[in-house]
Structures are given as C-alpha cells and as structure tokens.
Amino acid sequence: MPVSDLFRQELRVVNIGLSSFKESLDEVGAAAVQVDWRPPMDVSDESRRIIREHAAQIEVANVKVMDIILRGMPQLVGLARAIDVIPGMKPNLILHAGPPIAWERMCGPMRGAVIGGLIYEGKATTPDEAEGLAASGEIEYAPCHEHSTVGPMAGIVMPSMPVFVLKNEEFGNVAYCTMNEGLGKVLRYGAFASEVIEKLRWMDSILYPVLDDTIANMGPIDLKNLMAQALHMGDEVHNRNRAATSLLYRVLAPEIVRSCSDSRAAVEVLEFINGNDHFFLNLSMPACKVTLDAARDVPDSSVVIAMTRNGTDFGIQLSGTGDEWFVGPADVPDALFFPGYTSEDANPDIGDSSITETNGLGGFAIAASPAIVQFVGGTTSDAIRYTLEMYEIAAAENTVYQIPYLNFRGTPTGIDVVKVITKNILPFIDTGVAHREPGVGQVGAGVLTASEEPFKRAFEGLAARLAK
C-alpha cells in the first residue's frame, strides 16, 4: 500500500504521550484518541529482546491455550472424600491455598486453619497439640493447585474432607474443592474454635451425603451456563455469588426434597445453602480451575494458568512454563473494613479464589456486578473502567461470560504476562480480607492489584525457556 493512500483517508490519530497534542487535535476537530501510556515494567533488556523476537511463536501458543480455555465445559459431577479422589492425597498431607509454603512461613490464618484441620481430622485434641504436630515434620504440605484442587482463603483441605468433584466435559480433566462453610467463624479464615469444628462435622455428616445423593440422582450440573446467567444477574462469581447461589438453589431444591428421606436433614441443607450467599464460590473456583488446567503445558504460551496467594506469597504459573511457580510477596488488599477493623488488622492477600480472575471472572468481570462497586470507588463507571482496563492484558474475550452493560461483550479472559509487563498493567482482583491473627475471621472485603514481582519473574522465566 503506497504511503499516499493516507492522503485520501480521514486522518485518525492515536496520541501516545503529551495530552496537549490531543487537545490541539480536538481544537481543529480531528479524530483523535488519547492513550494514558505508562512505561513498561522493569525487566531485563535481554528478556525483553527474547520475548520480542519470539512474539509470533508466543502468539501461536496463546491462540491454542485460549481455544482450550474458551471451549472448557465445567460440570459438577458429584462429591467424594478428598483422600479417595484427589490425586496424590494421603493421610499426612494437607493442601493449602497459594504457591508452596512451609509451616514456618505460613501466616496466622493459614496456621489457624491447619490447627483446626488437624483437630477436625482427629489427629490432635488441643490447639497446642495440633501446632506441635503441624511443625513436627510428620505433616506434609502442598498447594491445592498442584493437586487439581482450589480452596478459598487458607484453602486447607484435609484428607477426610468431602469435596465437590468437577469435570471438564470437553477435555475430561477433573478438579476439586471443599464446600463453603458460610460466614462468621470459619476454618478458611483460620478459626478453629469448637463451633468451627462442629459445623465442619455437620457438613460431613449431613450436607455431604444429601448433596452427594442429590447430584447422583439428577446428574451433572452445567456450571458454565449457570455462571453465564449469574453474570447477567449481577454476580462476578468471586466477591458476589448471590445470583449464582440462588440459581443453584433452584436447581437443587426439588431434587434434594425428592432424594432425601429425612425431611429435617433436607430442611437443614436447604436453609444452609439459602443462608450463605457465598455457597457458590466453592463451585465457581473449581469451575475456573478445571477450565484452566486443561490448558496447562502448552510450550511458549505466556498465558497465566494459575494466580494465587497463601497469605505470605503471591504466585503464578504460566501455561508455557510447566509446574514452575513465579513468586513474590503478597500485598495487603485495599479494602473496606468491617466496623472495628482497620488495615492494621488485615492479613496479606490469601486464597486460591483469584482463579476466577485468571479465567475472566471476578475483578475482570466487575462491570457486570454494579452491586459491589463500593469496593472499587463507589460508582459503576469505576467498575466499568476496571473491566475495560483488563481487556488490555487479556489474551482473548470470553465467548460465554458476558458483560450486559458493555453490550454483552465477552469478559476479558486469559492473562497474558507479556501484555502485563509491556503495558505495565497488573491484574485486578476482588477479594475478602482475613484478620492477620488466626481464628478472628473475615475483617473486610475489597480489591487489589496483583503483586508485580511474580509477573516480572514469569516474564523472565518464559524468556529463559524460549532462549534454550
């Protein structure tokens, strides 16, 4: 195309830099758009060069990864005990949220949840005894993520705990997650008082068998379709799961009544689900996990396949870098605190729930969730801006999850670490905030941008592999 073609078109300018140039263009009535440009993140020139030279190769890999992610079909297929189904689970293994971490470096809430878990499991009778055992070396720890599992907040999964079983119908892989305990004093926030353990035992003896029978009788539940509807109803299925929980309740209720011969148990189960707006979180998370896991290990891909925190570290994995974790310190969320609490009380970011953002939901879909915009500055336009900004770092747009306000545009899906670095835009996560002391529970909810360090390391890590 000859340069002179430009002279026969209307000039349409993208202005990157001095905004006064844009003002001049506006003054003469020329079509122009301003870019709020910022310098790229600080990574080595060498890695930048390698990534630039392999851009086409990375792009091909990312297309493949996004095809797998977008075609994922998460379904709830049943429940089971962790020890019976989770690969690699064994009696002395405890799964936790986030990247790998030893007992010594665990934050307060995670330690509290381990203590509660050991008491629940019958391996200890007092907190002191549990703490001794936890530190003794007899207990092994591993990230949920490395065992096809995800867990909110501390994310503690004990061998005997019942878990949801999800299957990716398209690719056949499976993922697991415990059931949500509700709000108040709960294990996932590190509480281990006797009432916490009692509730877990009720979930084990009543909730688990009732739901297990129900799903067995009715067959798999299509969670992708359910989440797509929930987005149209004001959820982003991370910090708000009210619509999704309601939809699930509608699906389950008749079948629970039909399946459960003990009507008192049926009522308890229905009331438990009805009373917990976050019940669905423990399904949206493994739904995202089972979707993303299918796209692991595509060489050269710069798409984030796991993004998670353990209350001490923030870690990510890329499809193109195998099992390697790229880790940096976890930050304290910028949150709205419940009365009586301040950021002084807040634990650094914790939980596998940012798997939702990794899959184009949660903070990435916050424009679909006007009811919770007070977390992001108070106006719907703030929420819309957050979602629009996430398109900048997304590898694709979702084909099923949509934002009604954006004319049903697909949510920004698949975090591309190359875009994160070159555009200097970090993923945006909405999250609950745990008290830094074990046993206190949730002290607030809010948002945060992901930690910078893991993304820089992942960029360098991918470059190192590409250079080989």
Place this chain on the structure above:
Amino acid sequence: MVVVGRIKKGAYFDSVTLMNVARELSHMEGVADAAVVMGTNENRAILAAADLLTPEFEASGDTDLLIGVRADTDGIAEAALIAVDRLLENVQGTADDGEAFVPKSLDGALDVVPGANLALISVAGRYAGDVAARALDRGLHVMLFSDNVPLETEVELKARAHSRGLLVMGPDCGTAIINGVPLGFANAVNRGPIGIIAASGTGLQEVSTLVSNLGSGISQAIGTGGHDVVSAVGGITFLDGLEALVDDAETEVIVLVSKPPDSEVLDRIRKKLAKIRQPVVSVFLGTEPEGPNGCRTLAEAAFRAVTVALGSEPEGVRGLLLGGDDQEKETVERIVGERSSGQRYVRALMSGGTFASEAEIVFAGIGLNDVHSNVSSGRAAKLDDPLRSVANTIVDLGSDEFTVGRPHPMIDYSLRVKRIVDEANDPEVAVILLDVVLGYGSNLDPASELDDAVREAVSKVAVVCSITGTDRDPQNRRAVRDALEGAGAVIAESNLSACRIAGLIARKLGVK
C-alpha cells in the same frame, strides 16, 4: 535555607507535566528551587547538580516520583510538597473525567477507535522505539515526536515502515501537517497545492506559514526528523515522503527543507528528483543552491514555491520577505542613526534551531564579521560559554544545554526574557534579534511574556523580531504582531528579513 525531599512510589507522569509542576513550585513565595522528576539515574544526577538530592532519594527507582524543594523554612517547603499533590491531581483530573475509560496502550486505543491510521508518539525516547514498532505492526503511520531515540532504532523502524508502505516521521519530528491536520508544533495554514518535506521542524513551520500568508497553501507537510538525511538512515522517510507527494494529486509543487544531507543521501534525492512530474523547490541550508529552484533561505523557498504555484510572483511582498529593498534600507539607517556610540553588536536570541542556523548563514551572506554561535555550523566561531555573548552572537536557546529539565523556549519564555534584559544592558549591544514561533503547542501568549522585557530593552537598544505563524493560529499572528510592535519591537515578515535587518545594523555600526 532548607532542602526537603519526598518520594511518591509508583507514580508516573510525563516529564512535561512534571516540569510544569516544578515551575509552579519555584514561583511559590519563599521557594528557591524545586524539582519534580521520575527517579531515573539521569534525573538523580540532575538533582545532585541542583543540590536537591536528599539521602532518601538514593534508593529510588525509575517509577518513583521524586520531589525536591529548597526553601526558606521547613514550613514553606512542606507547603510546596503538599502543593505538588494538588497540581498533579489537576493534571490527572483532566486526563480522566471519572466517566470515560482512557485506553492504556495503542492496542487498547484501537479497540476504542478502529481505523486509526496515525500514531503520534511523544513518550520518553528509550520507550518510543517499542511503541512505534507496535504502531507499525498494527498498520499505523507514525509521527515520532520523541527525541533521544537511538540511531539504530530509527533505522530499524524506518526500514520496517518502508517495507510496509508506512511512514515514520521522526524521531525528533516536531511538526507535520497531514490532510490539513496540524500535528505536534504546527500552524493553522491554508490548504493548497504546495507539499513540503522537511528534516527541520521550524524550517517546516516557517515555509508553511509564509506560503499560507502569501495566499497559497499546503497539501501535505511531512517532517522527517533531523537524522533522516544522514547516511546511516539514508533518507528513507525523505524519499518515501517525496514519493508520496509525487503520487498525490493535490500536490503541484514540492518544497524540500533540510540542513545539508550527507552526500550519498543527496545523490539518492537527486536521482529521485530527476524522474518526477512536479517542480521542486529546495533549500538545503548552508549549501549552494541547486537547479533553477534552489534557494539559500527558508523565505526564498516559500516565495519561490508560491511563485511557481501561481505562475507569477506575488505582488508587493518580495522586499518584505526577502529584503534588499528601500524600506529595509530605511529601517536599517533609522536604527543605526538612533544608536549611541559604542553600540555595535547584534545578539540573536533564537528559540528555533533552524532559525539560528539561518541567522548564521544570513550574517555570513551580508559580510558581518566576528560572529559567534553556540550551534555554529562553521561560518561563525564556536561560542565557548553559551551563557556569555561575545561580539556578534547567535544563541539557540532550544539546544540541549538550555533545555535539560525545562520546557522548550517556544513554551517557556523565562530564560529568553532574562537574557533580553541582560543583553540590552551591555553597552556594546546595538540590536537584539528574536524569533517568535506561534502555532499549536507553543506558548499561548508570547506577546505578554515578552512585553516587559522588550519595553525595557528598546529604551537602550533596537529589538528586531520575526513572527512565524498565521492569523488562524491559536495566538493570532496579527494580535501578537500588534502587541510586540506596541512594545517597541521592529517586526519583520520572515526570519530572513529579521536576520538581514539586524545583521545589516551591526555591520554598519561595526565599520563605523
């Protein structure tokens, strides 16, 4: 005096915004000096030089905002630090009205405005190459305003652009007019049959405004950036731009403006010129004119181009633009007659680099001796200290030694205003020569900036001034002209004419 410093982590602002904030701070009562910069190594060196490098800055990084203030008291310094937040908020407020999403990247912008065809890039030089490469990948033409882009990056970008039929104007391209739209520091000119290719920003502004003021107009004005015509780059943009003008049905006359290109680049240009349909007017400042339409000066090139386009010379303006007429003679003689004894030198305080070069050429052309310049191209002696004039002196106030850490003199007149007053107080100075450049991006009220200084100066010396611009520019040339004339300056119709008048005065007084 106290010096206080503060770091704002992870805040990024472009340097122009920051310099404007620093300027506001320096104007606060009791503040002696202030710097607001990103925490790069270079900037820390600048802070150190200004004695504003406090210990907490040592560990800062590229994305930290450093604020240093020297003030009479702690209280004043503290107030200045607080003022920074307010000033920056104002800036952010304009960038984001709380409603609309502002894209963060070229790709984001193309989502918002599909079909964009030109990226105007003015980010810091070390990032500009990557941004420009992305724009080319997305099929956009590029105007690269940024300077300090490495030469190899320029070559890479231009080769890539050339292979895709795209144009990279710049790096360091200050001005262009595409499809009638002024880009960067450009003027509001008439559209018309004359196309320009210029490796000089102010050169392009002078020729395009003179053409417009002579009643003709500009089809396209393509800036190439000053390095384009060196042999390493090979004139890629110059030649591709030329080809585009040849293809353009609206362009009937082509004007080439540049400092002398490297010889092999000049050969390529000549080869190309041999085959084109349009008449070509050229000015390669500092070389002997070539061909029937070769010119020595910008004004000559503009006049010649309009003459060719119209088929005859515009009436009654030759002398005003090019000099050599009775009116020029009268003006020179009147001013010479008004000088007191001992006054004999010209001091040219220029904001346009090309205007400083043109002054050197014109002074040499009229036989003025003992000329010194901080940007000498060989005709004048090199000025050792750009802050101290010697005999007849030309100072380019836009050169690096004056612009590190402060806006260009076309925007910020404060240095020039101070220098005018200083030069006027020199008993050997007879005349001060100025250029005032109007247009988008330039200072919006240059007449007010200069008013006091010119009034004070003309009580002792003559002030001769050219005004590059049009009546449709945001500043309005006529209004600026009337105001400066009211202050006592002699207004010339071109930089050539202004240089001639000032130079002739100095020459006459020098031989007395």
